[in-house]
Amino acid sequence: MAVYFIGEEESGCCRIKIGVAKDIEKRRSNLQTGSPSELRLLGWIHTEAAFELERRLHQQFSAAHVRGEWFAIEPADILPILRRATSEGFVARNANAFQIVGYDRDAVPEYLGVWEWGDLEIDECCPFCGCLCGMAFQDASQMYHCIRCDALTDFSELSHRHNESEG
Structure with missing residues (x-):
């Protein structure tokens, strides 16, 4: 399982969904169906304790809670979390990586x-x-x-x- 971070940009405001899924791209696609804004996968963490990590992250960002599992945070807020996960943390690669x-x-x-x-x-x-x-x-x-x-x-x-x- 993986804890994923999916971003939604809407009129200058960034919202990030922190959730758990087996198939992250399928989950992003399902979320996209109900969203007028483009949803982009920012990163994910593979872990056996996905639900526990998700709960801790929801608590960590509770002050920025918007609705459901969405938080008014920036991608820069999740990068340190992904870095701490080391070999279990991944970022969605830029199409022009290392240009x-x-x-x-x-x-x-x-x-x-x-x-x-x-x-x-x-x-x-x-x-x-x-x-x-x-x-x-x-x-x-x-x-x-x-x-x-x-x-x-x-x-x-x-x-x-x-x-x-x-x-």
């Missing part, structure tokens, strides 16, 4: 980021599976490795993919 948007003064590429609602460092989140386990740098291969999905990358193929889609 190079510039270079710093040492010619090191700066990336758009894997999560569009907050800054994550390159080694915090896997751009392939969204896991917040951290991308471990391997000296031998000079590449980053995700312990969750086993991806091995130096992120250059993501830049090539982006360049191909523009051209």
